[in-house]
Amino acid sequence: GVAVGSAGLGCPPCGIRGAGSAGSGMAALPTLIRKKRDGERLEDEEIRSFVRAVTEGTAQEGQIGAMLMAIQLRGMEAGETLALTRAMAGSGRALGWPPAWSGRLVDKHSTGGVGDKVSLALAPALAACGCKVPMISGRGLAHTGGTLDKLEAIPGFRVSLSPQEMCDVLERVGCCIVGQSEELVPADRVLYSLRDVTATVDSLPLITASILSKKAAEQLSALVLDVKFGSAALCPTQESARELAQSLVAVGQQLGIRTAAVLSRMDEPLGHRVGNSLEVLEALECLEGGGPPDLRELVTTLGGLLLWQCGLAEAAEQGQERLGRALDDGSALRTFEAMLEAQGVPPDTAHCLCAGTPPQRCQVLGQASVREELPALCGGWVQQVEALPLARVLHELGAGRARAGDPINPRVGAEVLVAAGQRLQEGEPWLRVHHDGALGAGGRRALQAALRLAPGPPRAPRPRLAETILPPAAARGDRP
Numbered sequence: 001g002v003a004v005g006s007a008g009l010g011c012p013p014c015g016i017r018g019a020g021s022a023g024s025g026m027a028a029l030p031t032l033i034r035k036k037r038d039g040e041r042l043e044d045e046e047i048r049s050f051v052r053a054v055t056e057g058t059a060q061e062g063q064i065g066a067m068l069m070a071i072q073l074r075g076m077e078a079g080e081t082l083a084l085t086r087a088m089a090g091s092g093r094a095l096g097w098p099p100a101w102s103g104r105l106v107d108k109h110s111t112g113g114v115g116d117k118v119s120l121a122l123a124p125a126l127a128a129c130g131c132k133v134p135m136i137s138g139r140g141l142a143h144t145g146g147t148l149d150k151l152e153a154i155p156g157f158r159v160s161l162s163p164q165e166m167c168d169v170l171e172r173v174g175c176c177i178v179g180q181s182e183e184l185v186p187a188d189r190v191l192y193s194l195r196d197v198t199a200t201v202d203s204l205p206l207i208t209a210s211i212l213s214k215k216a217a218e219q220l221s222a223l224v225l226d227v228k229f230g231s232a233a234l235c236p237t238q239e240s241a242r243e244l245a246q247s248l249v250a251v252g253q254q255l256g257i258r259t260a261a262v263l264s265r266m267d268e269p270l271g272h273r274v275g276n277s278l279e280v281l282e283a284l285e286c287l288e289g290g291g292p293p294d295l296r297e298l299v300t301t302l303g304g305l306l307l308w309q310c311g312l313a314e315a316a317e318q319g320q321e322r323l324g325r326a327l328d329d330g331s332a333l334r335t336f337e338a339m340l341e342a343q344g345v346p347p348d349t350a351h352c353l354c355a356g357t358p359p360q361r362c363q364v365l366g367q368a369s370v371r372e373e374l375p376a377l378c379g380g381w382v383q384q385v386e387a388l389p390l391a392r393v394l395h396e397l398g399a400g401r402a403r404a405g406d407p408i409n410p411r412v413g414a415e416v417l418v419a420a421g422q423r424l425q426e427g428e429p430w431l432r433v434h435h436d437g438a439l440g441a442g443g444r445r446a447l448q449a450a451l452r453l454a455p456g457p458p459r460a461p462r463p464r465l466a467e468t469i470l471p472p473a474a475a476r477g478d479r480p
Contacts, residue, residue, distance in 0.1 A: 032046050065197075105219065106131045112233070121295070131174065134175075150277075155345065185213045188214060262298075275410075289329075333354055368412060368436050376424045387450075
C-alpha cells in the first residue's frame with residue numbers, strides 16, 4: 001500500500017521523500033517491445049526496467065513509441081497495469097506528510113470536460129470539512145479547460161509551490177491547488193508527451209497508470225474520480241467510461257488508496273459559463289451556496305464520497321449533506337479566500353473577489369472588450385447546447401491552447417443563457433460571447449450550430465450523474 005512518509009526536505013515531517021530503487025538489471029528494450037507486441041505478459045521487473053530506461057533517458061524515443069503502440073494494440077492485464085503504475089510512481093520522489101494527517105489526505109481527478117470548474121469549489125469545501133487536500137492539477141489542452149489556467153486568471157495566484165510550502169498551506173488552510181512538480185513522476189511527463197504524437201492517448205492501461213501514478217506520489221488516503229463520457233469527453237460512451245473507471249478503482253485500491261468513481265455526462269457544458277475568468281465567477285457562486293444545480297450536485301456528490309471514504313461521514317449521502325452545509329454556511333468560501341492568500345493573491349484582492357459584488361469581481365478578473373449576444377435564428381424548444389463546438393470556437397478565440405506553453409486569454413469565454421426544455425423565440429438571445437473582437441462569421445455559424453432546437457419539448461432530461469463505481473465490499477471493508 002501507499003504509506004504516509006514522515007521524512008523529507010523542509011521541516012520534518014513534511015516534504016518530499018526520496019524515490020526508492022526500482023530494481024536492478026536492465027532488460028533489452030527490443031526484447032520487451034517484441035514480447036508485448038506479440039501479446040505476451042510483461043513481468044513486473046520488465047516493466048520496471050522499461051520505466052527506468054524512460055526516466056534515465058537511455059530509451060530512444062522510437063523505442064518508447066513502439067512500446068506505447070504495443071500496449072495500445074495488445075493491452076495489459078490488471079497486474080501489468082498495477083506494475084506500470086507503481087513503477088511510474090517510483091520514478092521520482094513522493095510527497096511526505098505528518099502522520100497525524102493519515103486517513104484525511106484526499107484528492108479528486110477529472111478526465112476533462114467543458115466548463116468543469118469543480119475543483120475550485122470542491123477543494124476548499126473538503127478542507128472546511130476537516131480534510132487535507134493537496135490537489136495537483138493540470139492545464140487545459142485542446143478543447144478541455146485546465147484548473148491551473150482558471151486559477152491563474154486571478155491576479156497573483158501561484159500554482160508552483162515547493163513541498164515545504166504545500167505542507168505549510170495545508171497546515172494553515174487545509175487545501176492547495178498546484179501544478180505537478182518536476183520531481184514527481186518524471187516518467188509520466190515523458191510518456192504523456194509521446195502518447196499524443198503516437199495516437200495512444202486513449203489506451204486504458206496508459207490512462208490508468210498516468211492518473212494513478214501521480215496520485216500515489218501524493219501519498220493519498222482517498223481518491224474520487226470524475227470519469228466523463230459523451231461527445232466532448234475522452235470516453236465517447238458510458239460503457240467505455242465504466243471500463244476506465246473500473247480499472248482506476250481496482251488499481252487505486254491495490255495501491256492502498258480508497259478509490260471510487262462517478263460517471264458524468266459531458267455532452268453539454270457543466271454549469272452556464274465556459275472560459276477561465278467566467279468559470280472562476282461561477283465557482284464563487286457555488287462557494288456561496290448558489291450557482292448552477294448541476295455544478296453543485298457534482299461538487300457535493302464527489303465530496304460526499306470522499307468524506308465517507310476517509311471516515312468523516314457514516315455514508316456518502318451524509319457526506320454530501322455535510323459538504324453542502326460547508327457551501328451554504330460560508331466556511332468553504334472563507335477557506336477558498338485563505339487559500340488564495342496563501343498562494344500569492346494579495347489579501348485585498350482575495351477579499352474583493354470572495355466578498356465583493358459581481359461588478360467588483362469582474363473588475364478583479366478583467367473583462368473582454370466585447371460581450372456579444374447571439375440570437376436564435378428560429379424558434380423552437382431547446383433540446384441541447386452542445387459543448388464541443390462551443391469549446392472549439394472559444395479555443396480559437398484564445399481561451400485554450402494547441403500545445404503546452406501557448407499563451408491563453410483568460411477573459412475569453414461564453415455564458416449559456418438557455419437550458420434544455422426551454423421554449424425559445426426567434427431572435428431571442430441564447431448565448432453571450434466574451435471576446436476581444438476576433439469572432440468572425442465562421443465562428444458565429446459554428447456557435448449557432450451548437451444550439452439544438454426542435455418543434456416540441458425534449459423528453460425528460462438525462463441526469464448529469466449517470467453511475468457510481470465502488471470497489472467490491474470485501475475490498476473496502478466498512479468504507480470504499
